[in-house]
Amino acid sequence: MKQEDLIFFKNKLNDRCKTDIDTLENYGHDETENLVFLPSVVLIPESTEEVSEILRYCNTHLIPVTPCGARTGLSGGALPVKGGVLLSMERFSKIISIDENNLQVTTEPGVITEVLQNAVAEKGLFYPPDPASKGSCFIGGNISENSGGPKAVKYGVTADYVLNLEVVLPSGEVIWTGANVLKNATGYNLTQLIVGSEGTLGIVTKIVLRLLPKPTKDLLMLVPFFSAEKACAAVPEIFKAGVIPSAMEFMERDAIDWTLKFVDDLSISIQPEHQAHLLIEVDGWDESVLLNDCERIAEVVADFDCDEILFAETQAQKEGLWKLRRKVGEAVKSHSVYKEEDTVVPRYELPRLLKGVKEIGNTYGFKSVCYGHAGDGNLHVNIIKGDLDERTWKEELPVAIREIFELTVQLGGTISGEHGIGWVQKEYMDIAFGKTELQLMHSIKQLFDPNTILNPGKIFPDSTENH
Numbered sequence: 001m002k003q004e005d006l007i008f009f010k011n012k013l014n015d016r017c018k019t020d021i022d023t024l025e026n027y028g029h030d031e032t033e034n035l036v037f038l039p040s041v042v043l044i045p046e047s048t049e050e051v052s053e054i055l056r057y058c059n060t061h062l063i064p065v066t067p068c069g070a071r072t073g074l075s076g077g078a079l080p081v082k083g084g085v086l087l088s089m090e091r092f093s094k095i096i097s098i099d100e101n102n103l104q105v106t107t108e109p110g111v112i113t114e115v116l117q118n119a120v121a122e123k124g125l126f127y128p129p130d131p132a133s134k135g136s137c138f139i140g141g142n143i144s145e146n147s148g149g150p151k152a153v154k155y156g157v158t159a160d161y162v163l164n165l166e167v168v169l170p171s172g173e174v175i176w177t178g179a180n181v182l183k184n185a186t187g188y189n190l191t192q193l194i195v196g197s198e199g200t201l202g203i204v205t206k207i208v209l210r211l212l213p214k215p216t217k218d219l220l221m222l223v224p225f226f227s228a229e230k231a232c233a234a235v236p237e238i239f240k241a242g243v244i245p246s247a248m249e250f251m252e253r254d255a256i257d258w259t260l261k262f263v264d265d266l267s268i269s270i271q272p273e274h275q276a277h278l279l280i281e282v283d284g285w286d287e288s289v290l291l292n293d294c295e296r297i298a299e300v301v302a303d304f305d306c307d308e309i310l311f312a313e314t315q316a317q318k319e320g321l322w323k324l325r326r327k328v329g330e331a332v333k334s335h336s337v338y339k340e341e342d343t344v345v346p347r348y349e350l351p352r353l354l355k356g357v358k359e360i361g362n363t364y365g366f367k368s369v370c371y372g373h374a375g376d377g378n379l380h381v382n383i384i385k386g387d388l389d390e391r392t393w394k395e396e397l398p399v400a401i402r403e404i405f406e407l408t409v410q411l412g413g414t415i416s417g418e419h420g421i422g423w424v425q426k427e428y429m430d431i432a433f434g435k436t437e438l439q440l441m442h443s444i445k446q447l448f449d450p451n452t453i454l455n456p457g458k459i460f461p462d463s464t465e466n467h
Contacts, residue, residue: 056172069138076423109140128155146196153375166206248375344417
């Protein structure tokens with residue numbers, strides 16, 4: 001980046017233009033492994049107009065721009081791999097309005113997801129998508145990655161709640177993608193195209209989300225199994241029995257053991273013979289209906305070699321069980337260098353996926369810790385480096401990961417359920433898509449961003465990025 005570029009940004013943003021090494025290092029990483037890429041400058045705009053001016057300048061001068069939010073991502077989507085500008089949306093932190101009549105909220109992208117959930121809950125309203133990092137991640141990042149979370153099994157993912165977006169294009173032009181209505185059959189769906197595009201097509205500066213009435217009751221149970229595969233096999237049978245849980249989470253033994261060691265204030269007794277658990281929640285407005293759902297669930301899991309079910313009887317117990325689940329990722333990361341693969345298959349295929357992952361691990365000599373959103377077939381595979389040497393980790397492991405993804409696709413699934421492709425998964429995109437599909441995606445990228453300045457180096461394999 002040239003000196004005159006830095007002078008331009010400094011004149012526009014003053015102290016919100018940062019070039020000191022501590023800031024560059026801080027913003028040069030997200031939660032993806034231990035990867036760090038330094039930008040040339042960190043810019044922190046606070047209005048749509050400032051974002052527009054920055055993108056217009058960068059587009060004219062061919063300066064790469066990597067947008068970022070809270071940097072909680074796990075696929076490297078916010079890593080400034082080409083240097084240039086790191087554009088932080090942290091100042092876009094206002095909930096603009098809550099429309100109780102139409103059950104909608106208009107927000108800026110830098111609002112923490114849980115903050116928004118709590119704000120609408122005070123009005124008796126409900127925003128369901130709840131990624132594990134909901135206490136720190138931004139709504140804008142959820143839009144970029146089409147985030148899910150435990151409640152996706154009943155309520156859907158981020159895309160199911162986005163009605164309209166204000167977006168700044170790489171040229172600096174500002175558009176609205178849709179309308180604040182529940183049905184919209186007017187032309188191509190630009191709103192849904194932006195959702196999940198990982199910041200490669202435009203910068204979102206305002207968001208309109210639909211809301212639901214907030215359920216007033218929920219029941220939570222922890223079901224231990226003597227076999228991890230049988231725990232997975234029980235999942236589709238619960239749905240076939242007529243129950244749609246509001247959450248159904250899978251945790252194998254190591255995931256729970258490591259988390260209990262990582263979190264000091266959890267006291268949950270796990271028997272030595274338990275190999276996996278399902279954390280199952282039902283919600284609604286009528287407790288008798290929920291109790292009947294729990295009874296049906298108990299009848300189903302009894303056929304899959306489960307032990308005594310733990311029912312959370314108090315709010316504190318519920319919070320403890322959810323803390324156990326939400327802290328698994330942090331616990332695994334604290335234990336070892338690792339790679340997390342975000343596989344998803346039709347839920348009936350979960351046992352075969354889990355078995356295949358373990359077999360591939362045995363072949364290549366790595367240990368994996370698996371957990372995830374079993375109710376929608378989304379299995380997070382954490383590959384632990386442990387004692388693996390650097391050559392094996394860098395050269396053989398990518399081959400093993402490719403086998404895991406090939407198995408996933410063979411089972412009718414795909415290579416990311418909610419974490420996105422970003423930097424670390426892009427070389428596996430050919431497993432999920434053929435040349436025609438990838439070329440269509442390239443064409444869309446070129447239409448929005450002909451100079452390829454916006455979040456370059458993401459999603460597309462290196463061999464095809466410039467085609």
